[in-house]
Amino acid sequence: xxxxDDGIVLGGRRFGEGGLILDVxxxxxxxxxxxxxxxxxxxxxxxxxxxxxIALSWTGRLDDQLGRFDVAEARKDRAARLLDDPAALxxxxxxxxxxxxxxxxxxxxxxxxxxxxxxxxxxLVHPDVWPAIYVRWELGLLSALxxxxxxxxxxxxxxxDGLTHVSPRTGRAVRGSEAExxxxxxxxxxxxxxxxxxxxxxxxIAAGLRLTGHFIENRLFASVHRGLPxxxxxxxxxIARPA
Numbered sequence: 746x747x748x749x750d751d752g753i754v755l756g757g758r759r760f761g762e763g764g765l766i767l768d769v770x771x772x773x774x775x776x777x778x779x780x781x782x783x784x785x786x787x788x789x790x791x792x793x794x795x796x797x798x799i800a801l802s803w804t805g806r807l808d809d810q811l812g813r814f815d816v817a818e819a820r821k822d823r824a825a826r827l828l829d830d831p832a833a834l835x836x837x838x839x840x841x842x843x844x845x846x847x848x849x850x851x852x853x854x855x856x857x858x859x860x861x862x863x864x865x866x867x868x869l870v871h872p873d874v875w876p877a878i879y880v881r882w883e884l885g886l887l888s889a890l891x892x893x894x895x896x897x898x899x900x901x902x903x904x905x906d907g908l909t910h911v912s913p914r915t916g917r918a919v920r921g922s923e924a925e926x927x928x929x930x931x932x933x934x935x936x937x938x939x940x941x942x943x944x945x946x947x948x949x950i951a952a953g954l955r956l957t958g959h960f961i962e963n964r965l966f967a968s969v970h971r972g973l974p975x976x977x978x979x980x981x982x983x984i985a986r987p988a
Contacts, residue, residue, distance in 0.1 A: 776855040887961065
């Protein structure tokens with residue numbers, strides 16, 4: 746069996762003398778792994794930095810077994826462009842770690858995330874833009890994998906305006922005024938997540954990351970019996986750090 750596709754590099758691990766087992770998110774096949782002969786060599790190492798997009802071909806006996814990747818070329822070399830931006834590098838590490846840990850091999854839902862992930866990775870060179878896109882991407886990750894939040898109406902009153910918080914138990918939005926007695930136990934819901942025209946206020950990005958991180962950890966990663974990747978925790982600490 747064989748197929749060809751573009752893939753976003755999620756990471757890799759050495760195999761044997763100079764081989765590399767490479768994890769990628771492909772446009773058509775979702776998350777896939779394959780052996781690259783000589784992929785751990787110094788000459789090829791930069792091509793396989795996490796976040797890069799490469800053109801590749803997969804060959805194997807059976808679709809559910811580890812096959813071999815032949816890499817034709819690097820479509821986009823992103824990692825090298827972010828070396829002087831620690832926050833963007835932290836985001837790149839979080840993105841690839843979440844996909845690598847949260848997606849099963851061959852998961853069809855992975856292909857639905859390919860375009861959104863490509864857009865986000867391309868925006869990492871714009872420090873004023875990518876943080877809001879990143880939080881929305883995490884909401885999309887949850888939704889694509891069947892753990893989406895309900896941010897359309899208040900769980901208490903049914904109203905679809907003035908939503909300010911999210912229940913950590915149900916993932917449903919509420920108006921803080923409708924839940925005053927237990928509002929301190931809810932997650933803040935930044936306005937930009939329910940209205941694309943809303944301004945992004947100080948603290949909104951960190952609040953959004955706390956919200957999505959709770960459900961990524963307690964729904965998505967709990968379902969695959971893994972903890973939240975440390976790369977994601979480091980990103981939150983960096984974003985929440987006082988200026």
